[in-house]
Amino acid sequence: MYEPFYGLTENPFRMTPDSRYFYPSARHLDALNHMVYAIDDRRGFVVITGEIGSGKTTLSRVLFQKLGSKTKTAIIRNTQLTPRDLIELVMDEYEIDYRPGMRKMQMVGLLNEFLIEQLRRDYNVVLLIDEAQNLTPSVLEEVRMLSNLETETDKLIQIILMGQPELKDKLWLPSLTQLRQRVTLHYHLGAMDGPETVGYILHRLKVAGGDGSPAFDEEALARIYSYTGGVPRLINGLCDRALLTGFVNEAKPIGGAVIDEVARELPALVDSPDGMVPEPQGESADAPSDGEKTA
Ligand SMILES: Nc1ncnc2c1ncn2[C@@H]1O[C@H](COP(=O)(O)OP(=O)(O)OP(=O)(O)O)[C@@H](O)[C@H]1O
Ligand SMILES: [Mg+2]
Incomplete structure (x- = not known):
C-alpha cells in the first residue's frame, strides 16, 4: 500500500526467504563460499549454525541455485521426523524407487547403489537439512549412518546440517560423539x-x-x-x-x-530490557570463529 x-x-x-532479494553481506557470502567449497571438495559433513532470522534458509536457496548441473540436490525442511521418515524423504527427494513395506536397511542399500551410480557418472550428491536443531538424537544418528556411505576413496554424499545455535549444543550430546567427529566444517553465521x-x-x-x-x-x-x-x-x-x-x-x-x-x-x-539491542548480535563467544574446521 x-x-x-x-x-x-x-x-x-x-x-x-526470497533469493531474488539476496544481499551478499561479507558473512552471508563467506558462509556460502564455505558450503560451495565443502561440496566441490567432497568434504562430507558440514554444519552451519546461525541466530534466529539471520538468513540460513535464504542461504540454502541461494546455494542450490549456485550449484552446477553435475550436482543432485535434496533439501529437507520438515524436521519432525522419525529415522525411517528421514530415509523415506531422502529416497523421495532423489526419486529412488522403493517398496512401502521395505525395511530401512534395504532402503539404505538402494540409496547406496544410487550414490555409487552417481559417483560413476561424476555427479555430486548433496543433502541439506534445514532447521536441524529440531532433529531428535536418533534421527541425527541416522544422519551419521548416511554420512558413512563412502567408498574407499570418496564420500558418496555431502551433508549440510543447518540450524539455530542449539544445533551445536545438540551435537555435543555424549551419544553423538561419533557424529560430531565426522563434521569437517562448522560455520557460524553472525549478524x-x-x-x-x-x-x-x-x-x-x-x-x-x-x-x-x-x-x-x-x-x-x-x-x-x-x-x-x-x-x-x-x-x-x-x-x-x-x-x-x-x-x-x-x-x-x-x-x-x-x-x-x-x-x-x-x-x-521489545524482548530486551529497554527495547534496544545495544550491540550487534555477532558470533557467540563459544562458537568457533567463522569457518573454523572442527575435525
Ligand atoms: N542475505 C540476505 N539477503 C536478503 N534477505 C535476507 C538475507 N538474509 C536474510 N534475509 C531475509 O531475512 C528474513 C529471515 O531470513 P531466513 O528465513 O533465511 O532466516 P533463518 O536464519 O532461516 O531464520 P530461522 O532461524 O527462523 O530459520 C527473510 O525475510 C529473508 O528474506
Ligand atoms: Mg530458516
Whole structure:
C-alpha cells in the first residue's frame, strides 16, 4: 500500500526467504563460499549454525541455485521426523524407487547403489537439512549412518546440517560423539554490522523497484541498526512497519523519530530490557570463529 509513495513497485521487506532479494553481506557470502567449497571438495559433513532470522534458509536457496548441473540436490525442511521418515524423504527427494513395506536397511542399500551410480557418472550428491536443531538424537544418528556411505576413496554424499545455535549444543550430546567427529566444517553465521545493515536496506529497496530517492534518512538507518543488531528478519519487520507509518504521516524520507515510535510497538524488538539491542548480535563467544574446521 505504501509502495507507490516511496517509488517502489513491490513490498521490499517481505518475510519470505526470497533469493531474488539476496544481499551478499561479507558473512552471508563467506558462509556460502564455505558450503560451495565443502561440496566441490567432497568434504562430507558440514554444519552451519546461525541466530534466529539471520538468513540460513535464504542461504540454502541461494546455494542450490549456485550449484552446477553435475550436482543432485535434496533439501529437507520438515524436521519432525522419525529415522525411517528421514530415509523415506531422502529416497523421495532423489526419486529412488522403493517398496512401502521395505525395511530401512534395504532402503539404505538402494540409496547406496544410487550414490555409487552417481559417483560413476561424476555427479555430486548433496543433502541439506534445514532447521536441524529440531532433529531428535536418533534421527541425527541416522544422519551419521548416511554420512558413512563412502567408498574407499570418496564420500558418496555431502551433508549440510543447518540450524539455530542449539544445533551445536545438540551435537555435543555424549551419544553423538561419533557424529560430531565426522563434521569437517562448522560455520557460524553472525549478524550484519552497521554498514552492512545500511547496504542491506538499500539493496532491498532497489530490488523492489526503488527509484533511488531515499526512503530513510541517515539517522533512521543508524537507529534501525541499533534496534535490530543487524538481524535480517528484525530489520525487515521494523522497516516494513516504518514504511507504513511513514506513508500514513507522509514522511519522506523517514527520520529517526518514526523508527523509535515503530520499534516500541514491535514485540520482537521489545524482548530486551529497554527495547534496544545495544550491540550487534555477532558470533557467540563459544562458537568457533567463522569457518573454523572442527575435525
Ligand atoms: N542475505 C540476505 N539477503 C536478503 N534477505 C535476507 C538475507 N538474509 C536474510 N534475509 C531475509 O531475512 C528474513 C529471515 O531470513 P531466513 O528465513 O533465511 O532466516 P533463518 O536464519 O532461516 O531464520 P530461522 O532461524 O527462523 O530459520 C527473510 O525475510 C529473508 O528474506
Ligand atoms: Mg530458516
